[in-house]
Amino acid sequence: MNRRALCLLAGLLAGQALLAPPASAADDCRVDLGRGWPPATENYGSTVEQLFAGTARKPVLTLTRLPLRGVESGLQLFAGEDDADWWLRYSTADERVSAWSGGRLELRTARPPEQVEVPMPAALGRRVVTEWQRTLGALTPQDRAAEFFDDEVLLFVVDGLRVSGLQPGCGPGEELMQQLELMIDATGDDEEDRAERWLKLGESLDQLEQSLAGAAG
Numbered sequence: 018m019n020r021r022a023l024c025l026l027a028g029l030l031a032g033q034a035l036l037a038p039p040a041s042a043a044d045d046c047r048v049d050l051g052r053g054w055p056p057a058t059e060n061y062g063s064t065v066e067q068l069f070a071g072t073a074r075k076p077v078l079t080l081t082r083l084p085l086r087g088v089e090s091g092l093q094l095f096a097g098e099d100d101a102d103w104w105l106r107y108s109t110a111d112e113r114v115s116a117w118s119g120g121r122l123e124l125r126t127a128r129p130p131e132q133v134e135v136p137m138p139a140a141l142g143r144r145v146v147t148e149w150q151r152t153l154g155a156l157t158p159q160d161r162a163a164e165f166f167d168d169e170v171l172l173f174v175v176d177g178l179r180v181s182g183l184q185p186g187c188g189p190g191e192e193l194m195q196q197l198e199l200m201i202d203a204t205g206d207d208e209e210d211r212a213e214r215w216l217k218l219g220e221s222l223d224q225l226e227q228s229l230a231g232a233a234g
Contacts, residue, residue: 046187046188046190047187048156048157048182048185048187048188048190049164049166049182049183049185050153050156050157050161050163050171050173050180050181050182050183050185050190051157051161051162051163051164051180051181051182052157052159052161052162052163052178052179052180053162053163053179053181054163054179054181055163055164055165055166055170055181055182056164056165057165058083058163058165058170058172058181060124061083061114061115061124062081062083062170062172062181064114064124064126065081065083065089065091065110065114066079066081066091066172066174067126068108068110068114068126068130069081069091069093069106069108069130069132070093074095075095076093076094076095076106076174077094077095077096077142077146077175077176078092078093078094078145078146078149078174078175078176079091079092079093079094079172079173079174080092080171080172080173080197081171081172082169082170082171082172083115083169083170083171083172084169085167085168085169086113087113088109088110088111088112088113088114089109089110089113089114089115090107090108090109090110091107091108092105092106092107092108092197092200092201093105093106093108094106094137094142094145094146096139096142097139097142100139101139102136102137102138102139103136103137103138103139103141103142104134104135104136104137105134105135105136105137105142105200105203105204106132106133106134106204107132107133107134107200107201107204108130108131108132109130109131109132110128110130110131111128111129111130111131112125112128113125114126133204133205134204135203135204135206135211137203137215138215141215141218141219144219144222145196145200145218145222146175146176148222148225148226148229149173149175149193149196150175150176150178151229152189152190152192152193152225152229153173153175153178153180153193154178155189155229155232156180156185156188156189156190157180163180163181163182164182166182166183168183169183169184170182170183171183171184188228188232189225189228189229189232192221192224192225192228193225195221196218196221196222196225199214199217199218199221200214200218202214203215203218
Protein backbone atom coordinates (compact mmCIF):
# COMPACT_ATOMS: atom_id res chain seq x y z
CA MET A 18 0.00 0.00 0.00
CA ASN A 19 1.40 3.42 -0.90
CA ARG A 20 2.12 6.14 1.65
CA ARG A 21 -0.96 8.19 0.77
CA ALA A 22 -3.26 5.20 1.16
CA LEU A 23 -1.69 4.44 4.55
CA CYS A 24 -2.32 8.01 5.67
CA LEU A 25 -5.96 7.83 4.54
CA LEU A 26 -6.42 4.49 6.30
CA ALA A 27 -4.96 6.01 9.46
CA GLY A 28 -7.58 8.75 9.17
CA LEU A 29 -10.31 6.13 8.88
CA LEU A 30 -9.09 4.36 12.02
CA ALA A 31 -8.83 7.65 13.91
CA GLY A 32 -12.38 8.51 12.88
CA GLN A 33 -13.62 5.17 14.19
CA ALA A 34 -11.91 5.75 17.52
CA LEU A 35 -13.46 9.20 17.87
CA LEU A 36 -16.93 8.07 16.87
CA ALA A 37 -17.09 4.81 18.80
CA PRO A 38 -19.43 5.20 21.80
CA PRO A 39 -18.43 4.13 25.34
CA ALA A 40 -19.69 0.76 26.52
CA SER A 41 -22.38 2.42 28.64
CA ALA A 42 -23.83 3.97 25.47
CA ALA A 43 -24.01 0.72 23.52
CA ASP A 44 -27.81 0.80 23.57
CA ASP A 45 -27.91 4.40 22.35
CA CYS A 46 -26.38 4.03 18.90
CA ARG A 47 -27.01 7.11 16.80
CA VAL A 48 -26.29 6.94 13.09
CA ASP A 49 -26.19 10.24 11.18
CA LEU A 50 -27.00 8.80 7.76
CA GLY A 51 -29.92 9.52 5.42
CA ARG A 52 -31.21 8.78 1.94
CA GLY A 53 -30.03 10.71 -1.11
CA TRP A 54 -27.67 13.66 -1.34
CA PRO A 55 -27.01 16.04 1.55
CA PRO A 56 -27.91 19.66 0.71
CA ALA A 57 -25.23 21.56 -1.24
CA THR A 58 -23.21 18.38 -1.86
CA GLU A 59 -24.42 16.79 -5.11
CA ASN A 60 -22.29 18.77 -7.56
CA TYR A 61 -19.09 18.21 -5.59
CA GLY A 62 -19.86 14.61 -4.68
CA SER A 63 -20.90 13.50 -8.16
CA THR A 64 -17.74 15.07 -9.61
CA VAL A 65 -15.55 13.03 -7.27
CA GLU A 66 -17.55 9.85 -7.87
CA GLN A 67 -17.19 10.23 -11.64
CA LEU A 68 -13.48 10.98 -11.37
CA PHE A 69 -12.93 7.75 -9.45
CA ALA A 70 -15.31 5.50 -11.43
CA GLY A 71 -14.32 6.63 -14.92
CA THR A 72 -16.49 5.94 -17.93
CA ALA A 73 -15.54 2.42 -19.03
CA ARG A 74 -17.57 0.55 -16.38
CA LYS A 75 -20.28 1.36 -13.87
CA PRO A 76 -19.57 0.25 -10.28
CA VAL A 77 -22.18 -1.69 -8.34
CA LEU A 78 -20.91 -0.29 -5.04
CA THR A 79 -19.06 2.90 -4.19
CA LEU A 80 -18.05 4.60 -0.98
CA THR A 81 -16.63 8.10 -1.39
CA ARG A 82 -15.05 10.15 1.37
CA LEU A 83 -15.34 13.95 1.18
CA PRO A 84 -13.02 15.40 3.85
CA LEU A 85 -13.04 18.96 5.10
CA ARG A 86 -9.33 19.17 4.26
CA GLY A 87 -6.97 17.01 2.25
CA VAL A 88 -7.66 14.80 -0.75
CA GLU A 89 -10.81 12.83 -1.44
CA SER A 90 -10.72 9.02 -1.53
CA GLY A 91 -13.05 6.17 -2.31
CA LEU A 92 -13.67 2.49 -2.92
CA GLN A 93 -15.40 1.14 -6.02
CA LEU A 94 -16.57 -2.43 -6.71
CA PHE A 95 -17.16 -3.58 -10.28
CA ALA A 96 -19.05 -6.76 -11.23
CA GLY A 97 -17.43 -9.28 -13.56
CA GLU A 98 -19.16 -11.13 -16.35
CA ASP A 99 -21.02 -14.31 -15.36
CA ASP A 100 -18.87 -16.04 -12.70
CA ALA A 101 -15.67 -14.16 -13.50
CA ASP A 102 -13.86 -12.30 -10.74
CA TRP A 103 -15.15 -8.92 -9.65
CA TRP A 104 -12.78 -5.97 -9.35
CA LEU A 105 -12.14 -3.84 -6.30
CA ARG A 106 -10.60 -0.40 -6.82
CA TYR A 107 -9.23 2.04 -4.26
CA SER A 108 -8.89 5.63 -5.47
CA THR A 109 -7.31 8.76 -4.03
CA ALA A 110 -7.38 12.16 -5.70
CA ASP A 111 -3.97 13.43 -6.85
CA GLU A 112 -4.99 16.88 -5.58
CA ARG A 113 -8.04 18.05 -3.68
CA VAL A 114 -10.99 18.28 -6.07
CA SER A 115 -12.87 21.00 -4.19
CA ALA A 116 -10.59 24.02 -3.78
CA TRP A 117 -10.80 27.82 -3.63
CA SER A 118 -8.99 29.73 -6.36
CA GLY A 119 -9.20 33.45 -7.06
CA GLY A 120 -12.03 33.89 -4.58
CA ARG A 121 -14.26 31.18 -6.04
CA LEU A 122 -14.73 27.49 -5.46
CA GLU A 123 -13.48 25.20 -8.22
CA LEU A 124 -13.85 21.46 -8.87
CA ARG A 125 -10.51 20.25 -10.21
CA THR A 126 -10.46 17.03 -12.24
CA ALA A 127 -7.55 17.58 -14.65
CA ARG A 128 -5.20 15.24 -12.80
CA PRO A 129 -6.07 11.53 -12.83
CA PRO A 130 -6.45 9.91 -9.41
CA GLU A 131 -4.09 7.34 -7.94
CA GLN A 132 -5.81 3.96 -8.24
CA VAL A 133 -5.13 0.36 -7.28
CA GLU A 134 -7.38 -2.43 -8.57
CA VAL A 135 -7.42 -6.08 -7.48
CA PRO A 136 -9.65 -9.08 -8.24
CA MET A 137 -12.29 -10.23 -5.75
CA PRO A 138 -14.12 -13.59 -5.90
CA ALA A 139 -17.51 -13.06 -7.54
CA ALA A 140 -19.45 -14.81 -4.76
CA LEU A 141 -17.82 -12.57 -2.14
CA GLY A 142 -18.53 -9.45 -4.20
CA ARG A 143 -22.21 -10.36 -4.43
CA ARG A 144 -22.35 -10.88 -0.66
CA VAL A 145 -20.79 -7.48 -0.01
CA VAL A 146 -23.39 -5.79 -2.21
CA THR A 147 -26.29 -7.72 -0.65
CA GLU A 148 -25.28 -7.16 2.97
CA TRP A 149 -24.27 -3.52 2.51
CA GLN A 150 -27.56 -2.74 0.80
CA ARG A 151 -29.52 -4.50 3.57
CA THR A 152 -27.56 -2.74 6.28
CA LEU A 153 -27.81 0.74 4.81
CA GLY A 154 -31.52 0.21 4.13
CA ALA A 155 -32.07 -0.84 7.74
CA LEU A 156 -30.10 2.12 9.10
CA THR A 157 -31.92 4.72 7.01
CA PRO A 158 -35.73 4.66 6.81
CA GLN A 159 -37.04 5.76 3.42
CA ASP A 160 -38.39 9.01 4.85
CA ARG A 161 -35.06 10.04 6.42
CA ALA A 162 -33.34 12.43 4.01
CA ALA A 163 -29.61 13.03 4.18
CA GLU A 164 -28.68 16.13 6.20
CA PHE A 165 -25.94 18.69 5.71
CA PHE A 166 -22.96 18.41 8.08
CA ASP A 167 -20.04 20.78 8.29
CA ASP A 168 -17.76 17.77 8.65
CA GLU A 169 -16.27 14.92 6.65
CA VAL A 170 -19.06 13.19 4.72
CA LEU A 171 -19.36 9.65 3.39
CA LEU A 172 -21.32 8.88 0.21
CA PHE A 173 -22.55 5.29 -0.17
CA VAL A 174 -24.10 4.00 -3.39
CA VAL A 175 -25.02 0.30 -3.40
CA ASP A 176 -26.89 -1.11 -6.39
CA GLY A 177 -28.89 2.11 -6.77
CA LEU A 178 -29.40 2.89 -3.07
CA ARG A 179 -27.74 6.20 -2.13
CA VAL A 180 -27.03 6.94 1.54
CA SER A 181 -24.95 9.85 2.86
CA GLY A 182 -23.79 11.30 6.14
CA LEU A 183 -21.23 10.95 8.90
CA GLN A 184 -19.08 7.88 9.45
CA PRO A 185 -20.99 5.46 11.69
CA GLY A 186 -19.20 4.55 14.89
CA CYS A 187 -21.46 1.92 16.43
CA GLY A 188 -23.68 -1.05 15.59
CA PRO A 189 -23.96 -2.51 12.07
CA GLY A 190 -22.68 0.74 10.56
CA GLU A 191 -19.41 0.34 12.42
CA GLU A 192 -19.17 -3.21 11.05
CA LEU A 193 -19.40 -1.74 7.54
CA MET A 194 -16.44 0.50 8.39
CA GLN A 195 -14.45 -2.50 9.57
CA GLN A 196 -15.22 -4.25 6.28
CA LEU A 197 -14.18 -1.14 4.40
CA GLU A 198 -10.83 -1.29 6.21
CA LEU A 199 -10.41 -4.94 5.17
CA MET A 200 -11.12 -4.09 1.53
CA ILE A 201 -8.74 -1.13 1.51
CA ASP A 202 -6.04 -3.36 3.02
CA ALA A 203 -6.71 -5.99 0.33
CA THR A 204 -5.81 -3.54 -2.44
CA GLY A 205 -2.26 -3.40 -1.04
CA ASP A 206 -1.80 -7.13 -0.42
CA ASP A 207 -0.09 -9.81 -2.48
CA GLU A 208 -2.25 -12.71 -3.68
CA GLU A 209 -1.65 -14.92 -0.64
CA ASP A 210 -2.34 -12.20 1.92
CA ARG A 211 -5.37 -11.05 -0.06
CA ALA A 212 -6.87 -14.55 0.17
CA GLU A 213 -6.59 -14.31 3.97
CA ARG A 214 -8.20 -10.90 3.85
CA TRP A 215 -11.15 -12.33 1.87
CA LEU A 216 -11.65 -15.00 4.53
CA LYS A 217 -11.81 -12.32 7.22
CA LEU A 218 -14.22 -10.29 5.11
CA GLY A 219 -16.49 -13.31 4.71
CA GLU A 220 -16.47 -13.88 8.47
CA SER A 221 -17.29 -10.22 9.05
CA LEU A 222 -20.22 -10.48 6.63
CA ASP A 223 -21.48 -13.51 8.58
CA GLN A 224 -21.33 -11.47 11.77
CA LEU A 225 -23.10 -8.55 10.11
CA GLU A 226 -25.87 -10.84 8.89
CA GLN A 227 -26.34 -12.13 12.43
CA SER A 228 -26.38 -8.59 13.84
CA LEU A 229 -29.11 -7.55 11.40
CA ALA A 230 -31.13 -10.70 12.16
CA GLY A 231 -30.85 -10.01 15.89
CA ALA A 232 -31.93 -6.40 15.47
CA ALA A 233 -34.92 -7.46 13.36
CA GLY A 234 -35.90 -10.20 15.78
